[in-house]
Amino acid sequence: MRVRAVTPQRLVGEIAGRVLEFPRHAWVRVAVDGAEAADPAALADALVEPLKLGGRAVLRASASGFLRPASLRFEHGRTDPDAFYQDWLDVKGITRELLEPLSPGGTGRVLPSLWDAGADRASRASYVDIPEGGVVVLDGPLLLGQGLPLDLVVHLWLSEGALARRTPRERQWTLGAFARYENEVDPALLADVVVRADDPRHPAVVERG
Numbered sequence: 001m002r003v004r005a006v007t008p009q010r011l012v013g014e015i016a017g018r019v020l021e022f023p024r025h026a027w028v029r030v031a032v033d034g035a036e037a038a039d040p041a042a043l044a045d046a047l048v049e050p051l052k053l054g055g056r057a058v059l060r061a062s063a064s065g066f067l068r069p070a071s072l073r074f075e076h077g078r079t080d081p082d083a084f085y086q087d088w089l090d091v092k093g094i095t096r097e098l099l100e101p102l103s104p105g106g107t108g109r110v111l112p113s114l115w116d117a118g119a120d121r122a123s124r125a126s127y128v129d130i131p132e133g134g135v136v137v138l139d140g141p142l143l144l145g146q147g148l149p150l151d152l153v154v155h156l157w158l159s160e161g162a163l164a165r166r167t168p169r170e171r172q173w174t175l176g177a178f179a180r181y182e183n184e185v186d187p188a189l190l191a192d193v194v195v196r197a198d199d200p201r202h203p204a205v206v207e208r209g
Contacts, residue, residue: 003196003204011203012043015154015193016050019135022151027102028056028135033143033187034156035178037166038197043156044139056135059128063140065113066094070120081176084142090114091146099149102136110136142177145185155191157206162198 006014022028030047034040044060051058067073068090076083097111108130113123130136144153158166163178181187188194194206 002207004207005202005204008046008201008203011195011205012046012050014205015043015152016047016054018193019047019051019152020054020056023133024055025132026104027106027108027130027132029099029102029149029151030135030137031143031148031150031153032137032139032156033141033153033191034139034197035141035158035163035167035174036171037163038156038158039200040139040141040154040156043154044137047137051135051137056133057131059110059112059130059134059136061098061112061136061138063089063094063138063143064117065115065123065125066090066098067115067117068093069115070117073117079173081173081180084174085177085180089140089142089146091148095148098136098138102130102134103149108132108134142181144187144190145181152193153191154193154195155187156195156197157188159198 019028019030032040032044041062048058048060067088073083073088075087093114097114101107101110109127110130111125111127113125116123144155164175167175188206196204196206
């Protein structure tokens with residue numbers, strides 16, 4: 001294993017290039033997995049334009065649009081790391097509405113979001129038809145190890161110290177969930193692309209033999 005430094009711009013180009021290698025007729029489900037401190041949403045956003053320039057239709061989605069209702073998320077309190085780890089994401093909902101329709105033989109008709117966590121009600125999003133060859137780019141934390149049907153996963157890895165430093169004080173309670181994720185799932189082993197992101201200005205790609 002070696003670690004190769006890249007610029008943020010080159011990182012985006014390399015990941016987009018991997019997506020564009022998928023067959024032109026195939027839908028591609030891409031996930032950028034990482035703690036909020038690693039800002040997976042920024043990388044997911046940056047992928048949209050080069051994928052469009054590569055001739056792919058792109059839908060941006062976020063795991064935050066597929067959270068479970070507050071009554072279920074906060075059943076054990078608002079700062080329970082175990083609940084955050086295993087109960088917040090509506091795995092069945094995101095699979096059924098966003099990911100499974102883009103499986104081979106699927107309908108291509110997806111729902112960009114299911115739940116508005118702020119208002120704690122259905123998001124009222126409309127269904128979208130993704131043409132063949134289209135790409136969904138999803139961001140969020142703790143996405144691996146849940147059986148989500150994904151075609152390419154990028155994991156933004158943070159050292160324990162960087163994660164603690166960059167996590168806001170009001171979110172420090174989530175650190176236990178990420179420690180559990182690291183120990184139980186080992187996302188760096190499961191992801192297709194692993195990026196060390198302790199310094200967002202100087203990411204590094206982990207290359208495995």
